[in-house]
Amino acid sequence: MLIGELAERAGTSPRTLRYYEAHGLVRAQRSPNGYRIYDEAELRVVREIRALLDVGFGLDDVRPFVACLRAGNSSGDVCPDSVVVLRRKIAEVDAVIDRLGAVRHQLHGQLTHAIAHREKTCLRSRK
Amino acid sequence: MLIGELAERAGTSPRTLRYYEAHGLVRAQRSPNGYRIYDEAELRVVREIRALLDVGFGLDDVRPFVACLRAGNSSGDVCPDSVVVLRRKIAEVDAVIDRLGAVRHQLHGQLTHAIAHREKTCLRSRK
DNA sequence: GCTTGCCTTGACGCCGACGACAAGGTTTAG
């Protein structure tokens, strides 16, 4: 399987796959002409990467999951390192959610205040 | 008031104030030697900007609020344009919160699955 | 042989809100 095919099957681009490789996440054999050649296992790896990135992981966060797959596990989640990252990411997400909740609350307050102010101004202008 | 003083009183840096000016948010008189001179009103403007940026607004989002202050209002929130932005931002925040909730749910599922898998492996290894 | 369509490496662009540094002018204190 060449890079174009892998990219299409993984729903991404050749550029992206080379990028992952440059960062040590994806591996490829080389054919005599220098083309990258991938096997089916790499497809799973790439899909794992994509799934995690979609969820907000960074490339570094993904590494343990890839290593876990490479170690022969059916899921990238089951290794200790992956679990550590999972816990950390969940905590991060919780923190952001809390933060955004507070922000939402504040913005809602500002909006309410602004509307109330407009009522007042409107009433005065009608007098 | 020179730029250094305004920066300190607003809790930011001179660089940042020049940046805001370059983007049309902050205005300054010039003393004969070319130094920027600010009045108290600009301090309020800068504080408004900072408060909104802290909450996740972009510079463009902030513009209506600054204009509203410049129009003589006691709050930057009370003008129609500001209210539009407020509503939009609240909607954006809500969307992100929803999204993150789903992400959190998924990650929690992966974590649970991983732990369960480890239990199984552990039991097998004990046999 | 020529075109088409793959592939290769390399390097710049992007977005946003600045930080950091360069090279210089000004004012004040000692």
Next chain:
DNA sequence: CTAAACCTTGTCGTCGGCGTCAAGGCAAGC
């Protein structure tokens, strides 16, 4: 006279995950 502590404009760097050329090689059909 000089050092210190301001100020000026201008330019490059940051972070991440790529997109987008550029310039060239290789394979295959006509």
